[in-house]
Amino acid sequence: MVFILANGVPALVVARLVQGLAAGAATGAVGAAMLDIDRARGTLANSIAPGLGTGSGALLSALLIRYLPAPTRLVDVILLALVALFGLRRATRAAPG
Numbered sequence: 266m267v268f269i270l271a272n273g274v275p276a277l278v279v280a281r282l283v284q285g286l287a288a289g290a291a292t293g294a295v296g297a298a299m300l301d302i303d304r305a306r307g308t309l310a311n312s313i314a315p316g317l318g319t320g321s322g323a324l325l326s327a328l329l330i331r332y333l334p335a336p337t338r339l340v341d342v343i344l345l346a347l348v349a350l351f352g353l354r355r356a357t358r359a360a361p362g
Contacts, residue, residue, distance in 0.1 A: 268341040 267280035292315065299307035329343070330336040 266345065269338055269345065 267276065267283055271277045271280055296307075296311045299310050301307070326340045329340050333339055335342075
């Protein structure tokens with residue numbers, strides 16, 4: 266949301282700080298969870314996933330920026346929609362019934 270609502274450099278700096286903190290926290294937590302679930306496969310996934318995710322994210326966002334409208338906000342709107350979608354999916358799977 267900070268990226269979407271940013272209207273200047275200070276807001277973009279704040280957004281990048283929030284993004285960096287979130288990515289760092291998620292990387293550590295997800296990496297530990299993968300190791301807890303399966304030590305051998307978790308080790309392999311922890312070595313491959315960060316580079317693959319960063320590379321594919323950069324490529325996809327560059328394509329969105331190049332070929333779709335509203336390049337300064339569209340990527341962030343899509344990411345927000347995906348987070349909401351995955352959160353909803355997670356909430357419905359965790360609900361009893």
